[in-house]
Amino acid sequence: xxFRSSLLASSLALALLSLTACGHPPSNPAAAAPAVEQSSAAxxxxxxxxxxxxxxxxxxxxxxxxxxxxxxxxxIGLEILKSGGNAVDAAVAMGFxxxxxxxxxxxxxxxxxxxxxxxxxxxxxxxxFREVAPSQASRGMYLDxxxxxxxxxxLYTHYAVGVPGTxxxxxxxxxxxxSLPLSRVIAPAIALADKGYPVSETLAKTLxxxxxxxxxxxxxxxxxxxxxxxxxxxxxLVQKDLAQSMRLISEQGAKAFYEGAIAQKIAAEMAxxxxxxxxxxxxxxxxxxxxxxxxxxxxxxxxxxxPPSSGGAHLIQILNMMERWPMNQWGVNSAQSVHYMAxxxxxxxxxxxxxxxxxxxxxxPLKGLVSKPYADQLAAGIDGNxxxxxxxxxxxxPQAYESDQTTHYSVVDKAGNAxxxxxxxxxxxxxxxxxxxTGIVLNNEMDDFSAKxxxxxxxxxxxxEANAVAAGKRPLSSMTPTLVLKDGKPVLVTGSPGGARxxxxxxxxxxxxxxxxxxxxxxxxxPRFHHQWTPDELRLEKGFSQDTINLLKARGHHVAxxxxxxxxxxxxxxxxxxxxxxxxxxxxxxxxGY
Ligand code: GLY
Numbered sequence: 378x379x380f381r382s383s384l385l386a387s388s389l390a391l392a393l394l395s396l397t398a399c400g401h402p403p404s405n406p407a408a409a410a411p412a413v414e415q416s417s418a419a420x421x422x423x424x425x426x427x428x429x430x431x432x433x434x435x436x437x438x439x440x441x442x443x444x445x446x447x448x449x450x451x452x453i454g455l456e457i458l459k460s461g462g463n464a465v466d467a468a469v470a471m472g473f474x475x476x477x478x479x480x481x482x483x484x485x486x487x488x489x490x491x492x493x494x495x496x497x498x499x500x501x502x503x504x505x506f507r508e509v510a511p512s513q514a515s516r517g518m519y520l521d522x523x524x525x526x527x528x529x530x531x532l533y534t535h536y537a538v539g540v541p542g543t544x545x546x547x548x549x550x551x552x553x554x555x556s557l558p559l560s561r562v563i564a565p566a567i568a569l570a571d572k573g574y575p576v577s578e579t580l581a582k583t584l585x586x587x588x589x590x591x592x593x594x595x596x597x598x599x600x601x602x603x604x605x606x607x608x609x610x611x612x613x614l615v616q617k618d619l620a621q622s623m624r625l626i627s628e629q630g631a632k633a634f635y636e637g638a639i640a641q642k643i644a645a646e647m648a649x650x651x652x653x654x655x656x657x658x659x660x661x662x663x664x665x666x667x668x669x670x671x672x673x674x675x676x677x678x679x680x681x682x683x684p685p686s687s688g689g690a691h692l693i694q695i696l697n698m699m700e701r702w703p704m705n706q707w708g709v710n711s712a713q714s715v716h717y718m719a720x721x722x723x724x725x726x727x728x729x730x731x732x733x734x735x736x737x738x739x740x741x742p743l744k745g746l747v748s749k750p751y752a753d754q755l756a757a758g759i760d761g762n763x764x765x766x767x768x769x770x771x772x773x774x775p776q777a778y779e780s781d782q783t784t785h786y787s788v789v790d791k792a793g794n795a796x797x798x799x800x801x802x803x804x805x806x807x808x809x810x811x812x813x814x815t816g817i818v819l820n821n822e823m824d825d826f827s828a829k830x831x832x833x834x835x836x837x838x839x840x841x842e843a844n845a846v847a848a849g850k851r852p853l854s855s856m857t858p859t860l861v862l863k864d865g866k867p868v869l870v871t872g873s874p875g876g877a878r879x880x881x882x883x884x885x886x887x888x889x890x891x892x893x894x895x896x897x898x899x900x901x902x903x904p905r906f907h908h909q910w911t912p913d914e915l916r917l918e919k920g921f922s923q924d925t926i927n928l929l930k931a932r933g934h935h936v937a938x939x940x941x942x943x944x945x946x947x948x949x950x951x952x953x954x955x956x957x958x959x960x961x962x963x964x965x966x967x968x969x970g971y
Contacts, residue, residue, distance in 0.1 A: 433898035435949070435956040438970025442955040443467055444946035445786035446874075448967035449574060450474040450483070451959075453565040454788060455969040457557070464794035465493065465554040466562050469547045471786055472798060473566035473623060476543075477616060478574065479965075480601075480818060481583045481805040482784035482874065485622070485634070487820035488542035489783075489800025490682045492669060492858040494867045495554055496793035501680040501860060502554075503689075505665040506546025506800075507851040508539025508822040512661075513652040516846045519828040531828050533590050535650040537808050537821035539852065540658050541634075543800055548631040549664040554794070560627045567623045570816070573615035579965045581610040583805050590809035597811045597818070619816030635659045639815055646812040646819075669860075672747050674700055675891055677868065681859040681883075682799075684741045687733040688857025691725040691880050696887065697752030698724070698759075704892040709903060710921060712928035713761075718888075719908040719915050719934065720759045722881055726910035727770045734843030735851040741843070764933035767913035783856060783874035787946045789955055795867040795948075797858035799874070825852035857883045861891070868950050871897075873943040873960070878916075881907045882943030890949065897947035898958035905942045918942060 428434065436442065441464070443454035453474040454467040462470070468491065475483025488508040494501050517524075519531045531537050551559055576584070584591070584607035591597045591607070600616060601608055608614055625633040633639050636659070644656040669680040672693030679696065681689030698721040707714040732741055745751055759765075783801035807820040826846040844853040857879050861869035869890055873882040882905060889900035904920030915934040917926070918941050929936055941962045948957040948968075959966030 431896055431899060433896070433902045433958075435896045435898040435958045436968040436970050438955045438957070439953070440791040440971050441467075441789060442948050442957045442968065442970035443471065443786065443788050444948055444957045444959050444966070444968040445471055445475065446784045446944060446946065446959070446963050446966045447475060447478040447483070448965060449478040449569060450786070451967040451969045453569070454786075455971065456565065457562060458788075458790055459971055462557050462562070463555065463792060464788040464790040464796045465550050466557045467790070468493075468786070468788045468796040468798055469551045469555060469559075470562040470565060471788070472543065472547045472800065473563045474569060475784060475786070477566050477570045477619060479580075479784055480614075480616075481580065481587070482782050482801055484541075484800060484802045484807075484818065484820065485543050485626075486541050486812070486817040487800060487802040487807060488539065488822060489546065489798060490686060490854070490856050490858050491546065491550055492680065492682060492797040492860055492872075493550070493554060494680075494793070494795040494860055494862070499865055501669050501862075503667040503669040503682050504546055504550055505667050505685065505851070506542030506549070507685055507854060508542055508820055509658075509662060510539055510823060510826070510846060510848055510850050510852070511652070511654045511658045512848045513655075514823070514846050514848045514850075518652065518846060524829075526828055531824040531826070532804065532821050533593075533808055535647055535653040535808070535810065537823045538647070538654055538810070538819045539822040540654055540662050541820060542662060542664065544626060544631045544634040545662055545664045559630060563623055563627045567620050567627065570616040570620035570623065573613040576608045576610055576612045576614050577965050578610045579963065580614075581608065581612075584608055587806050587809060591806055594810050596813045597806075597809055600811060600816060616816050618814060622815045622817055635662055639817070642815045643812045643817070643819075646810070670743060670747060672696060674861075674887065676863070677891060678862040678865075679859065679887070680862060682857055683743060684733060684736040684853075685851040686854040686856050687729045688855050688880050688883065689859070690733065690741075690743055690746045691729055692857055692859065692884055692887070693747040694725045694728070694752065694755075695721045695880075695884050697747065697749055698756045699888065700752075701756060704888060705894075709889060709893045709895075710906070710925065712925045712932070715906055715915075715925070715929060716764070716932050716934070717759065717761070718884075719906065720765060721756070722908040723765065723767060723770055723910040724755045724758075725880075726877070726908070727767075730841045730910070732843060733841070733853050734845075735853070738847055738850045739843040762932060764915075766933075767911050770910060783876070783879070785856075785858065785872035785874055785944070785946050787870040787872065787948045787957070789867070789870055789948050789950060793866060793950075795860055795870045795950075797860060797870050797872045799856035799858045799872045799879070801856065801874070822852055825854060826850075855879045859883050859887070861887060866950075869947065870950075871945055871947040873945040875943040877909050878907045878942045881905070881909075882945060886945050886947055896956050896958070897949050901945050901947065901958050901960045907942055916942070
């Protein structure tokens with residue numbers, strides 16, 4: 378099996394040729410020449426790397442590596458590793474740093490998931506610090522008296538906020554698997570918030586896009602606006618209140634956020650809105666340690682996020698279907714490969730809408746979904762020559778809208794600990810509401826529930842009963858932090874933002890490495906595709922050849938070329954070395970090693 382072999386040359390060359398043949402350069406010039414920082418040890422390690430064979434090159438290192446969507450956060454993670462911290466120390470430091478440096482998705486006012494491999498015990502853990510619906514939440518809370526969805530209520534109001542889990546999750550991870558005190562790992566984030574940093578082009582664009590939702594709130598404007606306008610590229614973003622909130626967390630731990638001064642301020646922000654988060658809701662927030670959902674693919678083990686994420690279940694479900702097909706003979710992004718994978722994606726996403734929700738509230742048939750016999754059954758129904766109409770698979774319960782403004786980061790240390798974190802505010806800057814006096818941007822994760830099961834929501838889409846709103850329930854997610862292991866040790870650490878497209882992005886990353894022998898930089902640079910059952914659309918990034926598109930159309934696919942999908946942060950561990958890459962789709966991302 379490839380996982381780096383000469384097969385790569387032909388398959389990747391095909392993908393790249395199709396880019397140039399169409400006259401399209403890679404979506405970001407950084408893809409061709411990623412700016413990386415390497416220590417001399419890392420440069421020595423590069424010498425063993427096959428530069429002649431590979432088209433895109435990962436960062437190479439020996440001792441430790443971090444990959445995130447923001448260089449400032451990656452530098453902080455690297456510094457923690459270099460100064461003797463382990464992967465969990467670095468991951469927690471980066472979690473807080475991204476709340477400062479990537480304020481549209483990094484957060485302490487949101488929630489997420491951490492997949493970690495503890496080298497000492499050999500165990501893998503799935504840490505669930507997803508937001509929770511407040512105690513007064515109810516299934517009709519986003520509907521008017523006529524039972525119609527109230528436009529924007531689940532997105533841009535105080536009722537859209539789920540009880541945040543990030544601070545509890547970070548503290549829990551550090552206490553159980555870290556080696557440094559919270560005050561040490563949070564210090565760089567505090568310093569960054571206090572001192573400020575120049576706004577990047579990417580962040581400036583995001584602020585401009587969110588002008589309307591953020592501009593409604595004076596406390597938000599006070600931080601992110603200058604002279605009546607969102608900050609522009611090069612403006613200094615200083616976050617004094619956030620620094621002070623983090624200082625309280627540094628001194629008092631997560632208690633400051635859930636019971637102390639920060640909790641009081643969040644509760645005061647919510648108080649005028651009856652039914653929104655209360656002090657008691659904050660106090661009762663709990664992190665949950667879950668067993669990762671596990672599968673296997675061509676001799677590798679996959680450990681990934683179980684419900685309340687749908688990501689892990691469907692990643693494994695699709696891999697189980699793919700395992701029977703000679704993907705490496707078919708080639709990366711050939712019409713044949715794309716057809717079979719898209720048909721598998723449709724089947725998995727149809728199941729997602731039907732079965733997935735918070736396992737503490739609904740029975741998710743997880744074992745069945747990830748079983749090989751179930752994949753046999755599903756794959757048997759796939760026609761190699763003809764795309765099945767989405768309607769014929771299972772009509773009536775398409776999945777809910779999901780934003781793609783999440784973020785993922787990966788860390789590996791020299792002891793072999795590996796951490797994959799995907800966390801989020803949901804949409805960019807969540808609700809856009811900053812709890813006054815805290816500097817903390819509040820999530821709108823409640824929108825990940827089906828606001829009205831069985832009926833089209835504000836986006837014209839319909840959600841499943843299993844994901845209906847209920848007090849204390851966690852909304853369904855697609856976040857898929859993932860470890861691929863061989864003989865119990867991680868060989869690949871990956872994940873991505875991308876809403877519903879996270880699952881297929883992670884799927885293609887795993888397949889690109891295992892089936893096509895790509896390194897993480899090549900796996901990220903390869904054009905992606907996505908099918909989520911409904912709408913019945915095979916979504917492609919630019920870069921597929923017209924021949925391929927014609928062949929897919931001839932098989933009945935409804936092809937649409939749309940904006941780029943996913944922004945992976947991937948680290949491969951091979952022969953004692955680390956190979957990492959930040960997705961070229963985000964120019965601010967940075968992988969660093971030493
Ligand atoms: N809010 C995006 C997700 O959880 O999948």
